[in-house]
Amino acid sequence: MQKSKFFIFDCSNAANCCDKKEYNEANVREKTSIIIHNLFCKKCRDYSAKNSKLTQLIKKARIKGCTSEEKRNIKERLKQEISKQKSSSN
Numbered sequence: 065m066q067k068s069k070f071f072i073f074d075c076s077n078a079a080n081c082c083d084k085k086e087y088n089e090a091n092v093r094e095k096t097s098i099i100i101h102n103l104f105c106k107k108c109r110d111y112s113a114k115n116s117k118l119t120q121l122i123k124k125a126r127i128k129g130c131t132s133e134e135k136r137n138i139k140e141r142l143k144q145e146i147s148k149q150k151s152s153s154n
């Protein structure tokens with residue numbers, strides 16, 4: 065984790081902001097930081113890509129009448145899947 069400090073904030077922070085961005089809760093500074101971080105960090109770039117895909121899925125699910133709680137549950141589950149993939153690729 066130490067070398068990630070070089071990029072504005074560390075990877076866990078980037079993931080956090082990335083989630084906020086998907087929910088449109090991130091401010092301009094956070095959004096910019098994610099973009100810059102992702103330029104240098106492949107891990108988070110992948111995470112962002114997966115997150116965007118996930119958001120698309122959620123949007124589709126919402127059309128079918130998914131509640132925001134269900135939406136968060138789906139997201140949590142996929143997050144676990146992603147972190148499993150992350151740890152296995154290390």
Ligand SMILES: [Zn+2]
Nearest residue numbers: 075078105108
């Ligand atoms: Zn990162």
